[in-house]
Amino acid sequence: MTKQHDKQKPNNYYRLLTRNMLLTIIIVSVMPMILISGLILYQFENSYQEKVHAHLKELVLKHKQNIDTFLREKLDNIRFLGISFSFDELKDEDFLRDRLAGLQQVYGRVFVDLGVVNSEGIQVAYAGPFKLGRAVYSDASWFSTALQRDYFKSDVFLGLRGLPHFIIAVRENWKGEKWILRATIDFVAFNNLVENIRIGQTGFAFILNRKAEFQTKPLLELVPDREPYMGFLRDSRNFKDGVRIVEQDNSTGHKIIYVAAVLKHGDWLLVYQQKASDAFSDLGTTIRITLALILMGTICIVTTAFVLSRKMVARVAKADRENELMNDQIVETGKLASLGEMATGIAHEINNPVAIMVEEAGWIEDLMEEEEFQKGENLAEFERALKQIKTQGRRCKDITHKLLSFARKTDSRIQDVSVNALLEELIMLSEQRAKYSNVTIHAALQENLPTVRVSESELQQVFLNLINNALDAMEKIGGNLRISTQMEESHIIIGDHILIEVADDGPGIPTVNLAKIFDPFFTTKPVGKGTGLGLSICYGIIKKMGGNIEARSVIDGGTTFTVKLPLPKSEEGNA
């Protein structure tokens, strides 16, 4: 239960670690990207807007100048006509027709007709396509205005002919009488000036008079809301550079850019309008591309962060597991070490009483040799008992000595030891015994192994123990003992090492016992045969050397002991 609980915890911990890492990577990477992109986009939008505004302003200003120039030019033509020729001359319709033909020859069909009107408002002469001779203008609104000024340009109106047009009128004096030379400007020609302003899909221009009536034909059918134009008309005097740019939402909910410029000294207004979305269509594209890039970047970052954090945490988890394993081993070693210390203490304490007991038994034995005892009926029994005491005393001695060697410092001089030579020697020593047990020893020793720096006698003790154990295991049935050595690369804890295996094909060790074989005093041999210290001594020695010893076993398949001995750190010295 507790173990499961313990294992559950790290899982949560790693999940949390993964999540934190993921979030950190994403936030740290995505935030700057969004901030930078946003800032750049904002700056770009601003400057782009400014550029578009400037461009539109320029455009409108240029057309305003064009239109002004056009109007002035036409006016000047008429004024020139009025000054150059007298009322008498112009009264002659043929003469007037010649003048119109002349004008039309130079300026095209901009001038539709010419008329001479006397102070009563009666057109005394007319040249043009309409039959307007003797027309009476005394009630026309333009006539009264024109009479009061040197010259006059009218708004667009239908007039007598019933077609939209506007007129230019010049007032002259002849013999104290005022008369007016009137010219009609072709609406189509004038309209072209404005109609040519065409940008994008929704950009177009038109001209309004002070009553917000269209002076040219707006291209798009309708502009339902006059309000913005009225606004321009109201403060047209305050236009800076004669142009104003305003962006506002119209009644249909679209954002519209209005560019307005005054014409004819404030009588007319040139208005250009375009949907903002159309004007800034490039900006829209840029924003869409940027957003797509940010999205793609974010996806990349999230994917990378996900994979990366997974990998990192997997690595951390692996390191943790290894660490735990090492901790377990350290705990195990520590446990054995303290057990060893305790064993040493106990051995010392027990040794003296045992020695005394043995000596006292010896003393009784000595006394038994006296004659009086020799006659005793229980003599044989006494002798047997004393012999047993001595035997058991010796056994105690053996145990304490083995206990002491568990932690003692025998010949612990560290030297360069050739593992192969050591094993060959041991095999030779064990061969006789192996023969009796019907065991064959096979050695597979890798040649040219580097030496290890350990205590030779301790290493001898370890392998003698392992070989003896294997022979013990196969004592009754016989079998094969395989001893092999080989080089192995980098192990996480002990680095490059020599791997030695001692394998028998005896009866094997049950799993229950396998976990305990390195514990002191653990033995399966009958009482009096083994102390249960051999393997724990081996364990202590190998651990002290910085190596590792492990056992694996299959029931009826034999047992294999694996010993790993670390190589010295600097290999050049031992090559």
Added chain:
Amino acid sequence: MSMANVLLVDDEVPFVEAMSRRLKKRDISIVTSFSGSEALDVLEKDRNVEVAILDVKMPGMDGIETLGEIRKRFPLVEVIMLTGHATVETGIEGMKLGAFDYLMKPCDMDVLMEKLKEAVAKKRRHEEKIIEARMKDITTRRA
């Protein structure tokens, strides 16, 4: 004259008692002491002692220290070390300091007797040589 004059030194009183009883029975005259310093005092008083049996592990002055002291002050006395556990180290150290031999505790009486005999023999041989040398010295002087 007994087979040998032996001094037995060990802090374990019952051990000393049992041991001395057994050795006495084997015709060895024995004196005992229960610490290193006491052993030196005994040696000072009793010049007959030929062999000292020294326990290595004793409180106060330990076996190795006592051995060094004995070799210095009574060079002719042979010393047999008794160790609780046979370690090559203590053995070698003892031998280096001039011990005759070392034995593991508890030791076999026969082995101990054997060692004792050898030690006494060695000591007596030494003494004889010294006496011989002195006699030679005296005779040559007279001549």
